[in-house]
Amino acid sequence: MYQDVLVPTDGSDGTREPLSHGLAVADRFDATVHALSVVPDGPFGADGEAAIETANRAVERVDTEAQQAGLETVTAVERGVPHEEILAYVADNDVDMIVMGTQGRTGLDRVLLGSVAERVLRLADVPVVTVRSTGDLRVEDATAAETIAREEASHEGYDDVDVRDEPHRTSASWIVPVEADGDSLHVHVDAVSGEARVAGSGGPD
Incomplete structure (x- = not known):
């Protein structure tokens, strides 16, 4: 029924639950997951390489x-x-369904994300599933994330572990x-559950 599922993301905490839901839908129908991040123009826009890096x-x-x-x-x-941009992407890529969040955690993120979801709901020609963020963060700072990352790498069998950046x-996850x-x-490191996994290697020899 669904072959292409779009998950718009801005990297905020409010996109964690929509991502999980979108992956579940894609898995159920063996669909391709499309991830789109839009760097806003206008009064709330962000300039420079930092905004592009966040989107990437x-x-x-x-x-x-998804992998x-x-x-x-x-x-x-x-x-x-x-x-x-979301609606244009849907039209250009034959997207069958959109799964997106309705709010960020606080302040301006909440207003902007809610406004985008409302407009997409009103104007989209494909089904739109909106998911509200409900999880509170357990891992709120980089120091805690580093500690969990070291422990996870050690658990996977690595002995000499150093945080290099x-x-x-x-999306409510730390990348260490x-x-x-x-x-x-x-x-x-999942910022909500505190669970961690090592990516980019099959493990130590």
């Missing part, structure tokens, strides 16, 4: 989760008015770059 991390997170679930993925980063958070026994790895 957001779609990378969806791609990682872990054995699903095909397509990722894209666009710049413009978010709801317009500042952890960054997207580490150097372990000569391997460059990423440890993904």
Whole structure:
């Protein structure tokens, strides 16, 4: 029934539950997962490389989760008015369903994400599933994420584990770059559950 499922993401906490729901739908119908992040123009827009980097991390997170679930993925980063770019992507890529969040956790994120979801719901020609974020964060700072990442790498059998760069958070998950026994790895730490997994390597020899 559904062959292409779009999960718009801005990397905020409010996209965690929609991502899980979108992957479940895609898995049920063996659909391709499309991850789209839009860097907004206008008064709330963000300029510079930092905004593009955040958008790339957001779609990378969806791609990682989808691959872990054995699903095909397509990722894209666009710049413009978010709801317009989402609707244009749907039309250009024959998307069958949109799964998206209705709010960020606080303040401006809540207002902007809610406004985008409302416009997409009203204007889309395909089914739109909206998912409200409900999870509170357990891992709120980079130091805690680093500690969990070290423990997870050690649990996987690595002995010499060093954090090689500042952890960054997207979609309620921390991504912690580490150097372990000569391997460059990423440890993904779920900010809600505190669970972690090592990505980018099959494990130590």
